[in-house]
Amino acid sequence: MTGELGGYDCHRDHGPYAGVAAFLSRIAADRPRLASRHQVELHAIAPRIDPAARPAAEEEPIRFHPARRTAYLAYGATEFVAAWAGTLRRPVTVRFDHVDNADETTRELLDALGRRCPDPLRLDLRDGGSEPVTADPAPEAIRTALGDSLARGFYHHAARTARRGRATVTPDGDLRHWWGCTTGLATALAALDRASEALDLYHEARAATDDPKITMSAAYATAMLYARHLPAADQDPAQARRWLEQALHLAAELQDPQQRVLSTVFYEQGLALLDSRAGEPARALRLIDDGLARLAAVLAPGERPQDLARLRHNRAQVHLALGDPAQALADLDTVIAHDPDNCEYYVDRAALHRAAGRTPAAIRDYDTAIRLGPHLPEAYYNRAVLQQERGRPGRAREDLDRVLAIDPGHLDARIALVNLHLERGALDTAETAARAGLALAPQEPALLCTLGLVRSERGSLAEAEELLTRALAVEPKLVEAWTNRAAVRFDRGDVAAAVADLDHAVALSAAPVPHYNRGTALMRLGRWDEAARDFDHALAQPGLDRALRRDLRTELARCRRAMAG
Structure with a gap:
C-alpha cells in the first residue's frame, strides 16, 4: 500500500x-485471508x-432487515x-470526498472508523467539491x-430512490411504477420508525386506485402498521x-389458485399474531397448522422453503405461549434445517x-447468530451472561465490551459490565463505567445502585446513600437498592433506618441475603428472637453457598445463646 489512498467519492448519488x-474492496483484494473472516459484513x-x-433483491427475503443492522455492519x-x-x-x-453529501450508511461507517481508527x-x-452528474434512470432501473x-x-x-421514482410518474400515467415506488417508500419509512407517514401513503394509494391487487x-x-410499526399508543x-x-x-378473489392460497395463508399469519397477543394462542396455533x-x-417438494420456515417459526412462538418448549424447539430445529x-x-x-440448562448448546447458537447477523448486540449480551454463569468473567467482559462498541x-450491557468490574475489585x-452509563441515562436505577455500592466501598457513605435514594425514587421495587442502602445506613450508625430498609427488601424478595442482613441489624438492636427468625428463614432457602450457610448458623447459635441467657 502507498502512503496515500483515495480519494474515494462518497456522494450519495x-x-x-x-x-x-x-476502500473495503481494495483492502479485501490485498488481504484475502483477513477478508474471509469478515465475509458477511x-x-x-x-x-x-x-x-x-446474487443481488439482494433476487434473494426474496421473507423479512426485511432492521434499520439498526447498518450499525452492526459498521x-x-x-x-x-x-x-x-x-x-x-x-x-x-485514506481520503474520502463529498462526505457532507454522503448516504447515511457511509457516514455511519466513517464515524465508526473515526472512533476506532488505529495508528498508522x-x-x-x-466536504464539497464538484457534484456527481447523474442522469434520471428509467422506471425499471429505479x-x-x-x-x-x-x-x-x-x-x-x-x-x-422511491421519492425520485414517484416524482417521475402519476398513478394515471404508470400505475405499476407509481405503486411500486409508493409501497417501497412506505416500507422504508416504517423501518425508520416513521410509520404514520407510511400509513398516509397507503391511504393515498386507496384514494388513487381501486385496483384489487x-x-x-x-x-x-396497513394492518401490519396498526399491529406492529406505529408507536405503541x-x-x-x-x-x-x-x-x-x-x-x-380480496385474496379470495385472486384467479391464480396457488397465489390465492399463498396470499390467504400469509395474511392469516397476521390474524394468528393478533390472536396470540390477545391471549388466544390455541386459536393462533390452529390458523398456523391449517396454513402449513x-x-x-400447493407447493412442490423443496419449493419456497423460506415461506414454510416462516410459518414454523411463528408456530414455535405460539408453542412457547402455550407452555410447550419441547414442541417449540422441534419447530425451530426444522426451521433452521x-x-x-x-x-x-x-x-x-x-x-x-x-432456559433448559443446555448452556453449551445455547452458546453455540449465539456463536452462529453473531456470525450470520453479523455482530448482534443481543447475542453478544446473552452469551456474556452465560459465560459469567459458567465462571468465565474474562470472556463475559469481552462480549460486553463488544456490545457497547x-x-x-x-x-443492560453497561450494568452487567460495571458489576463484573466491581466483582473483581x-x-x-x-x-468510570457507571458514570459513563449515567451520562447517557441519568436516572437509570441499576447504575445509580451500582455506583452507590462503589462509593460505599470507597468510604463515601453520604454520597452512596444519596445515590441509592435516587435509585429507589425511580424504582421502589429494586431489592438491591434497599439492601445496599440498609448496609450504608448500618455503617453510618443508623441501625433503625437500616432495619426499615431491609423490611422493604424482605417484603419484595424471599432471598436469603436481605434476611441475613436484617437479622444482623436486629441483633445490634438486641431484638434476638426476631433476628433468629430471619436467620431460620434464610437457612431454609435452597441453594445456599457454604460460606453463607456457615455464617447463618453461627449467628443463629449466638441468638439462641442470648435468648437462653
Missing part, C-alpha cells in the same frame, strides 16, 4: 456505502467483492479495517435500485384485524436451550 465500499457493504453473489467493517491497519509498516492516509491509519474526510436497497436494509437510500396489498400493509388491534379481513376478502397444510398441498442462514432463528433456539446505549474501572 452513487448509492449506499459509496466510497467506503471501494463485507458482502453486505460491498457485494461486488463476491462476483458470484462495527464489523471497522474491525476488519483495524486488523488491516495493524499490519501496516508505515503511515497510510489516518482518515482525510473532505424499481430495481429500490428493491435492492430495501432487501439490503438501506432505508434512507431506499426512501430517496394494490388495495389488497395496501390493506395487509397508536397501535390498534381492532383496526389491524379489520384491514386483514379486507385483505383476505394448505401450503403443503430449511433456512440455515437466518440469525433470528438461532437467537430464539439459544433462548430455549438456555456496537451499541453504546445498551444499558476494579473500583476505578467500575466507577
Whole structure:
C-alpha cells in the first residue's frame, strides 16, 4: 500500500456505502485471508467483492432487515479495517470526498472508523467539491435500485430512490411504477420508525386506485402498521384485524389458485399474531397448522422453503405461549434445517436451550447468530451472561465490551459490565463505567445502585446513600437498592433506618441475603428472637453457598445463646 489512498467519492448519488465500499474492496483484494473472516459484513457493504453473489433483491427475503443492522455492519467493517491497519509498516492516509453529501450508511461507517481508527491509519474526510452528474434512470432501473436497497436494509437510500421514482410518474400515467415506488417508500419509512407517514401513503394509494391487487396489498400493509410499526399508543388491534379481513376478502378473489392460497395463508399469519397477543394462542396455533397444510398441498417438494420456515417459526412462538418448549424447539430445529442462514432463528433456539440448562448448546447458537447477523448486540449480551454463569468473567467482559462498541446505549450491557468490574475489585474501572452509563441515562436505577455500592466501598457513605435514594425514587421495587442502602445506613450508625430498609427488601424478595442482613441489624438492636427468625428463614432457602450457610448458623447459635441467657 502507498502512503496515500483515495480519494474515494462518497456522494450519495452513487448509492449506499459509496466510497467506503471501494476502500473495503481494495483492502479485501490485498488481504484475502483477513477478508474471509469478515465475509458477511463485507458482502453486505460491498457485494461486488463476491462476483458470484446474487443481488439482494433476487434473494426474496421473507423479512426485511432492521434499520439498526447498518450499525452492526459498521462495527464489523471497522474491525476488519483495524486488523488491516495493524499490519501496516508505515503511515497510510485514506481520503474520502463529498462526505457532507454522503448516504447515511457511509457516514455511519466513517464515524465508526473515526472512533476506532488505529495508528498508522489516518482518515482525510473532505466536504464539497464538484457534484456527481447523474442522469434520471428509467422506471425499471429505479424499481430495481429500490428493491435492492430495501432487501439490503438501506432505508434512507431506499426512501430517496422511491421519492425520485414517484416524482417521475402519476398513478394515471404508470400505475405499476407509481405503486411500486409508493409501497417501497412506505416500507422504508416504517423501518425508520416513521410509520404514520407510511400509513398516509397507503391511504393515498386507496384514494388513487381501486385496483384489487394494490388495495389488497395496501390493506395487509396497513394492518401490519396498526399491529406492529406505529408507536405503541397508536397501535390498534381492532383496526389491524379489520384491514386483514379486507385483505383476505380480496385474496379470495385472486384467479391464480396457488397465489390465492399463498396470499390467504400469509395474511392469516397476521390474524394468528393478533390472536396470540390477545391471549388466544390455541386459536393462533390452529390458523398456523391449517396454513402449513394448505401450503403443503400447493407447493412442490423443496419449493419456497423460506415461506414454510416462516410459518414454523411463528408456530414455535405460539408453542412457547402455550407452555410447550419441547414442541417449540422441534419447530425451530426444522426451521433452521430449511433456512440455515437466518440469525433470528438461532437467537430464539439459544433462548430455549438456555432456559433448559443446555448452556453449551445455547452458546453455540449465539456463536452462529453473531456470525450470520453479523455482530448482534443481543447475542453478544446473552452469551456474556452465560459465560459469567459458567465462571468465565474474562470472556463475559469481552462480549460486553463488544456490545457497547456496537451499541453504546445498551444499558443492560453497561450494568452487567460495571458489576463484573466491581466483582473483581476494579473500583476505578467500575466507577468510570457507571458514570459513563449515567451520562447517557441519568436516572437509570441499576447504575445509580451500582455506583452507590462503589462509593460505599470507597468510604463515601453520604454520597452512596444519596445515590441509592435516587435509585429507589425511580424504582421502589429494586431489592438491591434497599439492601445496599440498609448496609450504608448500618455503617453510618443508623441501625433503625437500616432495619426499615431491609423490611422493604424482605417484603419484595424471599432471598436469603436481605434476611441475613436484617437479622444482623436486629441483633445490634438486641431484638434476638426476631433476628433468629430471619436467620431460620434464610437457612431454609435452597441453594445456599457454604460460606453463607456457615455464617447463618453461627449467628443463629449466638441468638439462641442470648435468648437462653
